[in-house]
Amino acid sequence: MDETTRQKLMHVSVATLATALFKRGLRNQVIQDVRPIKPKGRNMVGPAFTLRYIPAREDRNQLAEFRNPAHPQRVAVESCPAGHVLVMDSRKDPRAASAGDILVTRLMVRGVAGVVTDGGFRDASTIGDLDIPAYHNRPSSPTNLTLHEALDLNIPVACGDVAVFPGDIIVGDADCVIVIPQHLADEIADEAVEMTVYEDFVVEQVKAGVPIIGLYPGTREEHALAFANWRAQQGR
Template sequence: MAEHTWIERLSKLDSCAVSDAMEKVGLRGAVLGIRPMWSCERIVGRAVTIKIKPVGLVRPTQHLCTPAIEAAQQGDVLVIDNAGRVDVATWGGILTYAAKVKGIAGVVIDGACRDLDESREHEFPVFARTAVPVTARGRIMQEAFNEEIQCGGVSVSAGDLVIADRSGVVLVPAAKAEEVLTAAEAIAAREKRMQEEISKGRSVVEVMESMQYEAMNVAEGESQRG
């Protein structure tokens, strides 16, 4: 089935082409304000979602994110919804080590992390809003995992596709994956042809105009109306 090759196809793209493709099919997928916390490599995979909430009267019996790490499969990407909080770390060194051992591809956090030296030492990709040394213990806890969450205002469910690189993070609904990947591959192929034409000496103005660069991420209906 085509879905078996989605991750392989996604790994050959970058977040910019995928973001453009999402716009072309009429979806928002780019997450704003989340960036790589060190010079880590691009990650792609299926989302394992985690919802975080403040600690209430009943203290947690398990540390946040640990059940999700145990449930994740090799190559998955953890996506954590802490509503953008940057005053407390949602992710740290022990979690990094456990995720690395499990074969998880990386973590995307709508919030803060800590222990970045350990993440870099273990070569585990961490994408977040910022880093802060403040512990999660006694402050925040896991509410649920593998349920629909929000990440930077973008809805994401378990099994959706994630791509994150130095340009940013894009989340692709599994139900639209084939359509988005096909559009992204076409965009990437056109951009490659443009570079080839420029390398031959053609004017960048001429190349971009002749290949309709300005319309590459425009939805089909909008393109026709335009």
């Protein structure tokens, strides 16, 4: 992805991005029931690289499967490009883990920007201490083989009721994760930066006792003039 766009998306909230997408008619882009294991103090930003799980069948999913060098989960960990976000479709089922701390550590070492599942992670507390953003539904100890079969790499998937296409831009903050269609990423980033500047101004005004009507959204000339002066003083 464009590095300028990446940097812009590092400093805006998922809530702001959701509003910018809603203006374009996109209402269902926030991945549901997924949250950070531990906030990192920075956004997760990167193109999606996907892994799809299907329901496990006992004759196909025994522990011996992990010895197979072509096992899709292991291949995903070794092939997700640096700077991308590994997004796992685990059927919104956290009863069995999508991955554990060893695989997520490997993703971190390889320079992957983050990892998201609508299922759960085992060793979640350890993953939370790693220097890689990780988002899931809740901790889960059983191996994925008990309920999930890793099947497909880098295809369109569903994650938390959101369609995710390879290359879509994934942004996660301290609250949740949103999916930005790749062709909209640059303009959404630009708009979100502008929205964030105004929202920072609004917060200062509200803390100073200014009423919200006419300020947010800005519909009064007096607030437009105050914002222009504030922005000049702030150098933003």
